[in-house]
Amino acid sequence: MTKITIVAFDGTRFDIEAENGSTVMENAIRNSVPGIEAECGGACACATCHVYVDPAWAEKVGAPEAMEEDMLDFAFDVRPTSRLSCQIRVRDEFDGLVVQVPERQA
Amino acid sequence: MTNPIETDVVIVGAGPVGLFAVFELGLYDLKCHLIDILDRPGGQCAELYPEKPIYDIPAWPEITGQALVDRLMEQIAPFKPEFHFNRMVAGFRRLDDGRFEVTTDEGELLVAKAVVIAAGGGSFQAKRPPVPGIENYEGQSVFYSVRRMEEFRDQDLLIVGGGDSALDWTLNLRSVAKSVTLVHRRPDFRAAPDSVNKMFALNETGDIRFQVGQVTGLSGADGQLTAATIKSPDGEIEIPCTRMLPFFGLTMKLGPIADWGLELNENLIKVDTEKFETNIPGVFAIGDINWYPGKLKLILSGFHEAALMTQAVKRLVSPGEKVVFQYTTSSTSLQKKLGVS
Structure with missing residues (x-):
């Protein structure tokens, strides 16, 4: 288990014990984090699970792959640390990871 | 019928x-x-x-x-x-x-x-981009597809997106519209490389304008668009336009x-x-x-x-x-x- 924190747009913090191998999106849905829609169910096909990775974690989490970068074109207010949370898989090194939910999904 | x-x-x-x-x-x-x-x-x-x-x-x-x-x-x-x-x-x-x-x-x-x-x-x-107030312009100044190219004649056209639809219409409507500006959040595109190259060439010659950025607001009145606000890497800019074609997927x-x-x-x-x-x-x-x-x-x-x-x-x-x-x-x-x- 790895501790991750998803911060909703209104500032509510969701501290979650996430299973390694699961995606940040899956954990958000399971914990009913508002603002993560995940319309396509995690197929990297919709850009409705957009999050901002906390700048302190951006390097460790890494940049999106080409397909995800393409899909981010459809997201709202994309920033340098934008990622689709369905494409971030939890692992040991992410213990303490913080991501932020944007104002709205596309 | x-x-x-x-x-x-x-x-x-x-x-x-x-x-x-x-x-x-x-x-x-x-x-x-x-x-x-x-x-x-x-x-x-x-x-x-x-x-x-x-x-x-x-x-x-x-x-x-x-x-x-x-x-x-x-x-x-x-x-x-x-x-x-x-x-x-x-x-x-x-x-x-x-x-x-x-x-x-x-x-x-x-x-x-x-x-x-x-x-x-x-x-x-077609997906409506999350730009506040965009619905007030739909059907008059903002369109999600091109039914007839004539609708864009002599207009200052703003096309938004980075896929094939955005690039194809940038290239095709250039001959009809008064001006064409393409806005995309990054200089990389999902569209076919050939159309991307053509677009960059036209940008070089000043036939069209390509701007990196994201549309954050629209100005106008009674459904008639006059300008769009773009958040670009160099800060906020205004682009005058009378028609907008956003291509944000489905x-x-x-x-x-x-x-x-x-x-x-x-x-x-x-x-x-x-x-x-x-x-x-x-x-x-x-x-x-x-x-x-x-x-x-x-x-x-x-x-x-x-x-x-x-x-x-x-x-x-x-x-x-x-x-x-x-x-x-x-x-x-x-x-x-x-x-x-």
Whole structure:
């Protein structure tokens, strides 16, 4: 288990014990984090699970792959640390990871 | 209006479940016409995850969305279904003789004895970009597709997006519009490299303008756009424009089906679990679009629903006739229909 924190747009913090191998999106849905829609169910096909990775974690989490970068074109207010949370898989090194939910999904 | 096309069943949606319904109905000699908003069969399987493996199709430990669609097309080929692609169902009414009249947004008229809604998550429609107040300009200054190029003549056009639609229209409307500005959030594009190169060349010569950034606001009055606010790497800028074409991909909406008088449960169509019939007798709903207690949105559930719906449709279409249940393994009459006997 790895501790991750998803911060909703209104500032509510969701501290979650996430299973390694699961995606940040899956954990958000399971914990009913508002603002993560995940319309396509995690197929990297919709850009409705957009999050901002906390700048302190951006390097460790890494940049999106080409397909995800393409899909981010459809997201709202994309920033340098934008990622689709369905494409971030939890692992040991992410213990303490913080991501932020944007104002709205596309 | 053209002459009506008469058929046994109109299926709304050509996704996996709509396609398999052709098979089940075909075994009972019921001829189908399918209507779909996309330009090809497969629905979400083809549009959202053609390359993604699916692991819960019985007897297929792993199959991609597109491969599943290809197999279904092969399986239903003997029944010669007729497809109406790039069409959305527009009108729907019951005729005096009990049949249904279904019209498409392109004016086709279909008359059927039963209607099967297999529309999945709804019809794919252009996604509205999350720009505040954009709805006030839609239909007057903001368009999501190009129906006639003339509508853009002598306009200052702003095109937003990085896919093929955005790039193609940037190149094509340049000759008609007064000016064309392309806005995309990054200098990399999803569109074909050839069109991207052409666009950059035109940007060099000043024939068009390419701006990296994201649209955050629109200005204008009474639906008439005058400028867009762009958040660019160099800060906020204003781009004067009178027309905007945003290309932000597709989303799914129930669409005009919502006005048919069907009983809904949170945007899904309520059906019974014996016939998968809606509250309108003769109108059925199968696959992801329907709801009943215990419903699971699985392709395999949709296949099951197609088989049971068929029994009900056959009884409806051939009243008084005994519906004989047969197996494809042993029935020579079914095998003849499949072209294998």
